[in-house]
Amino acid sequence: MTVRKLREWCIERVIFMSGITSIVIVILIFIFLLKEGLAILGHVGIFQFLFGANWYPISDPPQFGAFPLILGSVLVTLGAAAISVPLGVASALYIAEIAPKKTKEILKAGIELLAAIPSVVIGFIGMVTLGPVIKLIFGLPTGLTALTGSITLAFMAMPTIVSIAEDAITAVPRQYREAAAAMGATTWQTTWRVIAYAARPGMLAAVMLGIGRVIGETMAVMMVTGNAALIPHSILQPVRTLTATIAAEMGETVQGGDHYAALFAIGIVLFVITFAINGVAELYLHRTTRR
Amino acid sequence: MNVRTQQRIAVGFLFFCTVLVVLPVLVILGIITYKGFSALSFEFIFGMPKSGMNAGGIFPALLGTIYLVTGAILFAVPLGVLSAIYLVEYSRDNAISRLIKLAIVNLAGVPSVVYGLFGLGVFVVFLGFGVSILSGSLTLGIMILPVIITASREALESVPQSFRIVSLSLGASRWQTIRHAVLPHALPGILTGTILGLGRAAGETAPILFTVAAFYLPRLPESVFDQTMALPYHLYVISTQVPGIREDFRFGTALVLLLLVLILNFAAIILRYRFRKKKRW
Numbered sequence: 001m002t003v004r005k006l007r008e009w010c011i012e013r014v015i016f017m018s019g020i021t022s023i024v025i026v027i028l029i030f031i032f033l034l035k036e037g038l039a040i041l042g043h044v045g046i047f048q049f050l051f052g053a054n055w056y057p058i059s060d061p062p063q064f065g066a067f068p069l070i071l072g073s074v075l076v077t078l079g080a081a082a083i084s085v086p087l088g089v090a091s092a093l094y095i096a097e098i099a100p101k102k103t104k105e106i107l108k109a110g111i112e113l114l115a116a117i118p119s120v121v122i123g124f125i126g127m128v129t130l131g132p133v134i135k136l137i138f139g140l141p142t143g144l145t146a147l148t149g150s151i152t153l154a155f156m157a158m159p160t161i162v163s164i165a166e167d168a169i170t171a172v173p174r175q176y177r178e179a180a181a182a183m184g185a186t187t188w189q190t191t192w193r194v195i196a197y198a199a200r201p202g203m204l205a206a207v208m209l210g211i212g213r214v215i216g217e218t219m220a221v222m223m224v225t226g227n228a229a230l231i232p233h234s235i236l237q238p239v240r241t242l243t244a245t246i247a248a249e250m251g252e253t254v255q256g257g258d259h260y261a262a263l264f265a266i267g268i269v270l271f272v273i274t275f276a277i278n279g280v281a282e283l284y285l286h287r288t289t290r291r
Numbered sequence: 292m293n294v295r296t297q298q299r300i301a302v303g304f305l306f307f308c309t310v311l312v313v314l315p316v317l318v319i320l321g322i323i324t325y326k327g328f329s330a331l332s333f334e335f336i337f338g339m340p341k342s343g344m345n346a347g348g349i350f351p352a353l354l355g356t357i358y359l360v361t362g363a364i365l366f367a368v369p370l371g372v373l374s375a376i377y378l379v380e381y382s383r384d385n386a387i388s389r390l391i392k393l394a395i396v397n398l399a400g401v402p403s404v405v406y407g408l409f410g411l412g413v414f415v416v417f418l419g420f421g422v423s424i425l426s427g428s429l430t431l432g433i434m435i436l437p438v439i440i441t442a443s444r445e446a447l448e449s450v451p452q453s454f455r456i457v458s459l460s461l462g463a464s465r466w467q468t469i470r471h472a473v474l475p476h477a478l479p480g481i482l483t484g485t486i487l488g489l490g491r492a493a494g495e496t497a498p499i500l501f502t503v504a505a506f507y508l509p510r511l512p513e514s515v516f517d518q519t520m521a522l523p524y525h526l527y528v529i530s531t532q533v534p535g536i537r538e539d540f541r542f543g544t545a546l547v548l549l550l551l552v553l554i555l556n557f558a559a560i561i562l563r564y565r566f567r568k569k570k571r572w
Contacts, residue, residue: 033409087312090304120526122319243402
């Protein structure tokens with residue numbers, strides 16, 4: 001083998017190894033979460049961990065029922081989806097189909113700007129501006145509630161939803177628009193009945209990725225939801241999400257202890273949820289590009 | 292209802308929705324600039340925090356963030372670019388390349404706090420780096436890896452196939468072709484992705500919570516095994532963990548963080564714009 005061939009061979013090996021790092025990292029994340037978190041599931045039992053109603057990690061004896069946290073995440077996420085899905089899809093339709101070119105550029109820059117703002121900054125602003133407003137409107141003892149979290153997160157999901165939905169809308173073939181126009185449809189009729197209909201798979205993917213973003217969001221949600229690990233009865237109560245629990249409690253745990261393991265177990269739950277959401281969204285994304 | 296009226300109402304409604312989405316961005320920027328601007332001074336940016344963070348400056352946090360971001364980039368850029376080269380230049384459309392693409396999509400969707408857990412489990416505990424700049428940088432680096440790979444892939448794919456064919460036909464090897472005929476043309480795109488990754492890493496808090504961030508440490512770190520303060524974590528601490536911090540300090544910190552991130556993003560946008568204009572093929 002010549003020197004040149006040997007060199008090529010070595011370089012190719014290195015590049016191949018780098019190529020598969022993503023797979024290795026995904027597997028490593030899963031292994032390490034399991035390694036640190038599986039012990040607690042053995043102690044408490046998976047069913048008791050997922051559906052136990054009490055999360056009292058530092059009382060004696062400690063109780064590790066993650067159900068209030070799961071409900072907290074679900075409540076905040078549903079609220080955020082209820083706000084961000086209609087608004088996001090409407091904006092995507094406006095930006096892709098109706099806005100004149102200049103307006104379009106400005107709006108897209110605005111959305112990109114929103115995506116760039118760090119979550120801790122959004123959480124801070126939500127805390128000092130939105131919180132007091134919610135408190136005042138509903139006459140609550142605190143403005144840091146599930147609703148505050150939902151509104152804050154809705155805006156954090158917006159860039160994902162709008163930009164991916166917009167891509168899906170833009171990918172609809174031009175003939176669809178021309179055919180609709182030729183039959184006398186107005187812009188709105190075309191946009192709503194033809195374009196939006198044709199772009200459904202991509203828009204569904206956009207919504208799912210947005211929701212994935214919301215479930216995984218940590219800092220902002222921790223700062224604005226009030227952090228009460230109790231089963232919520234209304235959207236106007238403080239809640240604590242899965243992500244916020246990990247972030248807020250890891251500092252107080254003893255490494256290798258039950259509480260430490262329980263937080264890793266929550267990490268497993270989060271990892272599995274986001275993995276499923278992203279996998280399914282990817283399937284739908286491909287459906288639009290193939291057409 | 293008349294079709295024209297219907298059209299006007301519908302378009303008006305869509306416009307209204309779009310405004311609702313974009314307006315809060317301006318409100319956020321406005322409030323932070325308005326309330327934080329008075330705090331900005333030479334001492335605030337280059338001074339040490341004093342008397343329980345209620346006086347002095349934020350320099351250790353700012354510097355800490357710069358260290359962390361630099362470390363993350365040093366780790367993620369070589370790995371990410373090589374990974375993209377594998378996907379674009381070497382792999383065929385087979386099971387492995389599809390698996391890699393799926394892994395990248397999923398990495399991009401993993402919650403940032405789960406990266407924090409991973410960093411804690413692997414770098415802090417398993418590899419024994421402790422709570423340190425090294426652990427934090429590596430955690431952030433892994434988090435931005437999907438950003439770098441995706442941007443590099445797009446940049447490599449935009450280089451015309453004919454460049455490669457000509458180079459190969461002149462007798463260059465595969466690696467020589469990539470190194471001399473493809474990479475130079477993909478560089479601006481890769482750089483854009485790198486800067487976007489920088490911005491993302493600078494603003495993230497959750498991955499550094501358990502891997503590096505110090506609550507209050509009014510001195511500068513001396514080695515990669517030191518803890519450090521970091522700007523986003525500092526904002527979190529002074530706005531939720533310590534009561535009674537001066538309001539202009541909290542907004543001032545938010546403003547510095549926001550400026551840092553926005554400047555990086557604008558740099559990326561300008562670079563991308565100029566690159567597109569200059570493209571000759």
